[in-house]
Amino acid sequence: MLTLALPTGRSLEACTALLLEGGLPAEPLLRPGRNLEFRCGDFRYLLAKPTDVPTLVHYGAADLGFGGTDVIVESGAELLELLDTGEGRCRMAVAGPPALAERFCGHESERMGLRVATKYPRTAEREFALRGIQVRTVPLHGSVEIAPALGIADCILDIVQTGTTLKANGLVVLEEFFPVSLRLVSSLAASQLAWEALEDVTERIARACERRRRP
């Protein structure tokens, strides 16, 4: 039996669709109610907060999991990426008031010490450090775009999809760090102990992704 950890929230619908379109038994996920665990044939599904999926996979509570690149990178968990589903595409970007744009065009020293509000403090520290810039993170759990107007941060690091939230809060993209999309990951242990089963599931989901991409 394989255990898959699935993120609740906006990604659950896409995960369920990919499983069903890949021919995996996942019908109960269409009406999950308050249940957090489902068994269907040879599969067991766990519903978890998106940010907890990498942790469940890392600690072996699940063999596989679906997660956005944003939460996977932020978790710091050592996972094996099996597939980029192409769903939930957006980008991890630094944004701020337009007046800050000049500092982002100039030398790194102009960005030193910036206060960055974010749901992704580890990612912020790592990505800015890779660019030779030390920042101070202001950790928040949501509504990050309001932080510069409140005076508690100079800029934000968050995911941007349509840009609607940035625009509504008077912010612009200053720099894009990396693309984000929904990935299928496994633990290193599961990849060694159950490689054939993982490969079969990955291929089925990959075919479902391909069919979705076809016009």
Ligand SMILES: Nc1ncnc2c1ncn2[C@@H]1O[C@H](COP(=O)(O)OP(=O)(O)OP(=O)(O)O)[C@@H](O)[C@H]1O
């Ligand atoms: N605007 C967006 N566009 C595309 N994908 C997004 C967007 N916002 C979040 N995501 C993806 O969805 C995931 C988080 O989903 P969501 O925002 O529903 O989480 P949540 O609110 O913590 O979930 P829950 O409803 O269980 O509390 C992220 O990992 C990201 O990859």
Ligand SMILES: O=P(O)(O)OC[C@H]1O[C@H](OP(=O)(O)OP(=O)(O)O)[C@H](O)[C@@H]1O
């Ligand atoms: O570019 P857009 O299409 O506007 O999407 C980006 C917004 O979506 C996500 O927020 P979410 O809806 O999850 O709200 P929260 O993080 O503030 O709770 C993300 O954190 C951005 O705020």
